[in-house]
Every structure is written in C-alpha cells, then in structure tokens.
Amino acid sequence: MNPSRSALLALGSALVLTATAAAPSAQATPSPATESGAVVRDWYDITAQTVAAAGATTQVTNSRTWAISWLAAARATREAPRGHDRAAFQDAAVASAVHDALTALAPAHAPQLDAALAATLERIPDGPAEDAGVDAGTRQAALALAARRGDGLDPASVNAPFTVPPAAPGVWQPTPDGYAPAAQYGNRVARPFLLDSPAQYRLGPPPALDSRRYRADLAEVRAVGSADSAVRTPRQTETATFWYGSSLTLYTEPLRVAVTRSHGSAADRARLVALFHAALVDTQIATSDSKYTYTRWRPVTAIRTGSLGTDPAWTPLHTTPAHPDYPSGHGSYAGAAEAILGALAGPRTAPYTLTSPTAPGVRRTYTDWEQLTRENIDARVFSGIHSRSADEAGVALGKAVGGHTLRHADRLLDPRG
Structure with missing residues (x-):
C-alpha cells in the first residue's frame, strides 16, 4: 500500500x-x-x-x-x-x-x-x-x-460586459422582468475543448422579419406562450415548467441512466461522461457565438414593440433569460446530448423516469433521448421565451458540435494530453 x-x-x-x-x-x-x-x-x-x-x-x-x-x-x-x-x-x-x-x-x-x-x-x-x-x-x-487554466470559462469571463446595440426591429434588448444585462457574452471568446474556434459551426441567420416563417413563429409564441394563453393545454404548461430550469441539472439523470445501464468497463463509462460534458461545453460556447452574432430580439420584445400585432401588455408564461433568442441554448444542449447519448448508449433504452426541480411532484417517463429533445423544442415556445426557429436551430447546432466531438474523441482522450 x-x-x-x-x-x-x-x-x-x-x-x-x-x-x-x-x-x-x-x-x-x-x-x-x-x-x-x-x-x-x-x-x-x-x-x-x-x-x-x-x-x-x-x-x-x-x-x-x-x-x-x-x-x-x-x-x-x-x-x-x-x-x-x-x-x-x-x-x-x-x-x-x-x-x-x-x-x-x-x-x-x-x-x-x-x-x-x-x-x-x-x-x-x-x-x-x-x-x-x-x-x-x-x-x-x-x-x-x-x-484548461485560463480558458475563459470562469463566471466573470463568461458574463463579460456586452454593449447593447441601439433599439431597432429584430435587435435584442434587455427584457422584462428586471431588464437584466446580457449574460453569457464572454462564452463566444472562450477556449473550446475540441472545436477549432467558437465560430466553427456558426449558424446561418434567423428568418427575416418579413418572411412567412417569422410571422408563423411569432403568431405561435404569441398564442401558446402568453401567461394568460387560452389555447395552451395543461400538459403544454407542464412541459414548459418541467424544462424551464438549468439544462445541466435536467440532463444529469438521463446521463446517469446511460452510464449505469452501460455494459462497458470503467474506461468506457468514464469516456461517456467525459465526451458528454466536453461536447456540452463546446456547444454552449458555439451557442453564444451564434447568439451574439445575430442578436435577435426575444418574443416579448417583438410582440410588445414590433409592427406585427403590437401588444405592449403581452407577458410570457416564464421570465425571459437575459440573452438573445437565436439559437436556443436549451435546444442546442438537447441536440448535443442526444448526439452523444445516441452514439455511445444507443438511441433507445428501457423506460426511465425523470423529475424536475422547476416542476415539483411531476414525474415523466421516457424510452429514448430524442423525446427529451422534442420536449425542449416545444417547452421554450410554450414558455413564451423562444421562437420555434430558434429552438430548432439550437438542436441542429448542438448535433453538429456533438458529432464533431465524437469524430475527434481520440484526440481529446489521448492520455498524453
């Protein structure tokens, strides 16, 4: 000994x-x-x-x-x-x-x-x-x-000051309640684990303000995402509330399910956890890069001040996070998580049950990872805090970064560093 x-x-x-x-x-x-x-x-x-x-x-x-x-x-x-x-x-x-x-x-x-x-x-x-x-x-x-020393992922660096651009159609502005300063701006200059740069998988621009897709997005979130929506069902409200919290917290149990059900060695299981979280760090960096490249306004700003059916009193079901709409961070997290779990644990598994700190007493059962992604897309619309385009773009970005992590995994896992 x-x-x-x-x-x-x-x-x-x-x-x-x-x-x-x-x-x-x-x-x-x-x-x-x-x-x-x-x-x-x-x-x-x-x-x-x-x-x-x-x-x-x-x-x-x-x-x-x-x-x-x-x-x-x-x-x-x-x-x-x-x-x-x-x-x-x-x-x-x-x-x-x-x-x-x-x-x-x-x-x-x-x-x-x-x-x-x-x-x-x-x-x-x-x-x-x-x-x-x-x-x-x-x-x-x-x-x-x-x-990883000095990689720019400490809280002060992550929340580096962001100068809000002048108000204009489509441009992000601080949102109610609180009108907090922009968060996560510093992610876009942080050092990834495997990406060549934060901009490597930068998305194309969001739908134009005069496009059919934008009009459809805004109409949907206006109807189902308002605090007093008459068309959002109780199940949809539950979905919004269930997925409202931190993605890291919400995905800790799904990853644990995959790890504990693995038939691999300790090395195989450690690899799964390592690649999952390295991919998710890179995904969050890439998400902020696209967010602050396009600085797209949130639904609450678009509905209260935009030219399409302006409603200064419109309020979302949940408080809007303090950063731009496009793409959705919950969507990108879900997309990357699905990519890693699907590749390393298989797309389906025996039923497993999840709980959420933002929905006490609610238990939901799943048999795959894709359903988590689908619910994340819907949830942010039902919450009134994201457009569907932003959610779907986030998923696509997360899957791209997750795929990159899988393709270059050996470089990351080399014991020689």
Missing part, C-alpha cells in the same frame, strides 16, 4: 461521521467492490452533488468542472495495463482522477471528497494495480487542470 493511500484511509476513518452526513449518498452505503460500474456510478453521484453544492453561478462553468474531472478519469483509465488487474487499476484511476480534479475546483469540499476516496480505495484490492491507478488518476487530473 503506498503512503498516499494509507493517509487517505486514516483520514477516511477520522471523517466517517462527516462523510455520512455531508458526502454523497453513494458513499453512505458503498457499492460492493465487485459490482460492475459501481465506482464510476459512485463518483458520478459525488460529482453531481459536489457541483450542486459548490457550483458556480454560470452553467458552462459547472459543465467545465464535469468535463475536466471526467476527462482526467477517462485518460487515466487508458493507461491500464493488460491483465487480470485491469479493472482494479481503472476503478482506482477513476476515483483518484475525479477526486483530485474536484478537490482543486471545489476546495471547500475537500474533506468530504477525501473521505469518499478513502472509502472507494478500501473496497479495491490492495496491490500494484490499485497503486498505479491512483497515480495515473493524480497525474491526469493535474494535466487536465493545467491544460
């Missing part, structure tokens, strides 16, 4: 009460060491709970935390030697890599993370494979953290 492992085991014993009270639930009742995928599942849950407890104010920053932690894990597992101890190496590598990355990115949670690592290592057979796996995880976490 190497010295670092001995120290962790001692610390784990000292912190056992803290770990039970504050660490992820997976560590309160550890999974059997022989259970396939147990270590990956446990550290997936630890990552989710750490990000939820210590997360940044910007979604892409939290996506970055996931991506760095699990890229380190995926790269470390690729160092596993051939032989019967390969599984022990990979389990130790995953735990060590994710632990070290999360400790660096959420240092206030180091005691809980240390206790969780000690509990994991206690369940892995002692020996050279375990020690080498821990060392590989530590090495790859340090490399991944160093590689």
Whole structure:
C-alpha cells in the first residue's frame, strides 16, 4: 500500500461521521467492490452533488468542472495495463482522477471528497494495480487542470460586459422582468475543448422579419406562450415548467441512466461522461457565438414593440433569460446530448423516469433521448421565451458540435494530453 493511500484511509476513518452526513449518498452505503460500474456510478453521484453544492453561478462553468474531472478519469483509465488487474487499476484511476480534479475546483469540499476516496480505495484490492491507478488518476487530473487554466470559462469571463446595440426591429434588448444585462457574452471568446474556434459551426441567420416563417413563429409564441394563453393545454404548461430550469441539472439523470445501464468497463463509462460534458461545453460556447452574432430580439420584445400585432401588455408564461433568442441554448444542449447519448448508449433504452426541480411532484417517463429533445423544442415556445426557429436551430447546432466531438474523441482522450 503506498503512503498516499494509507493517509487517505486514516483520514477516511477520522471523517466517517462527516462523510455520512455531508458526502454523497453513494458513499453512505458503498457499492460492493465487485459490482460492475459501481465506482464510476459512485463518483458520478459525488460529482453531481459536489457541483450542486459548490457550483458556480454560470452553467458552462459547472459543465467545465464535469468535463475536466471526467476527462482526467477517462485518460487515466487508458493507461491500464493488460491483465487480470485491469479493472482494479481503472476503478482506482477513476476515483483518484475525479477526486483530485474536484478537490482543486471545489476546495471547500475537500474533506468530504477525501473521505469518499478513502472509502472507494478500501473496497479495491490492495496491490500494484490499485497503486498505479491512483497515480495515473493524480497525474491526469493535474494535466487536465493545467491544460484548461485560463480558458475563459470562469463566471466573470463568461458574463463579460456586452454593449447593447441601439433599439431597432429584430435587435435584442434587455427584457422584462428586471431588464437584466446580457449574460453569457464572454462564452463566444472562450477556449473550446475540441472545436477549432467558437465560430466553427456558426449558424446561418434567423428568418427575416418579413418572411412567412417569422410571422408563423411569432403568431405561435404569441398564442401558446402568453401567461394568460387560452389555447395552451395543461400538459403544454407542464412541459414548459418541467424544462424551464438549468439544462445541466435536467440532463444529469438521463446521463446517469446511460452510464449505469452501460455494459462497458470503467474506461468506457468514464469516456461517456467525459465526451458528454466536453461536447456540452463546446456547444454552449458555439451557442453564444451564434447568439451574439445575430442578436435577435426575444418574443416579448417583438410582440410588445414590433409592427406585427403590437401588444405592449403581452407577458410570457416564464421570465425571459437575459440573452438573445437565436439559437436556443436549451435546444442546442438537447441536440448535443442526444448526439452523444445516441452514439455511445444507443438511441433507445428501457423506460426511465425523470423529475424536475422547476416542476415539483411531476414525474415523466421516457424510452429514448430524442423525446427529451422534442420536449425542449416545444417547452421554450410554450414558455413564451423562444421562437420555434430558434429552438430548432439550437438542436441542429448542438448535433453538429456533438458529432464533431465524437469524430475527434481520440484526440481529446489521448492520455498524453
């Protein structure tokens, strides 16, 4: 047993009460060491709970935390030697890599993370494979953290000031309620994981203001997206509310379903998590590039001040986020998620149930990933905060970035960085 492992085991014993009270639930009742995928599942849950407890104010920053932690894990597992101890190496590598990355990115949670690592290592057979796996995880976490230093994805950089252009037809302006300054402008100059540039998959322009498509979009969102809509059904209202929250939060459980149902090794599962979140960071960067290239106004501005059936009192069902309409960030997130999950976990799976923090008590059951995308498209229209064109364009952008990630995955996962 190497010295670092001995120290962790001692610390784990000292912190056992803290770990039970504050660490992820997976560590309160550890999974059997022989259970396939147990270590990956446990550290997936630890990552989710750490990000939820210590997360940044910007979604892409939290996506970055996931991506760095699990890229380190995926790269470390690729160092596993051939032989019967390969599984022990990979389990130790995953735990060590994710632990070290999360400790660096959420240092206030180091005691809980240390206790969780000690509990994991206690369940892995002692020996050279375990020690080498821990060392590989530590090495790859340090490399991944160093590689992403200064990438422009910290909250201050993400929300860099944006000068609002003069009001004009089609041009984004701050929206009610609150008229908050533009958010996520800085994403468009952040450093992606795999894209050559944020503009690599920049979309074409949104529908012209005098086009049939624009008129149809505006008429739809005016009718079904208003706070007092007489045509939106209860099910549609539920859909809007269910998908109103953070995409990162809403997709944490679908990805967990794919990871836990995988029949692959720890390396395969870590690869799935790593590619998912790297793709989603790049997608959010690409989304902001297109948003701030076209600065298309939101439906509430178009309806209140535009020339098509102007209604100064029109109010959407949900408060409009503080950035341009085109493309939809929820749409692009869903498109990229579908691309990664469909390719690496298959397009369909046994029924799984999701809940949403913005729709307490609502449970929805799905059997594929595409339905999540379809609901995201509809939801933003039913909320009154996006045009359908913006939602569909977002999905197309996300799928393009997800496909790029899959095609270049080996470059990203190379243990040599």
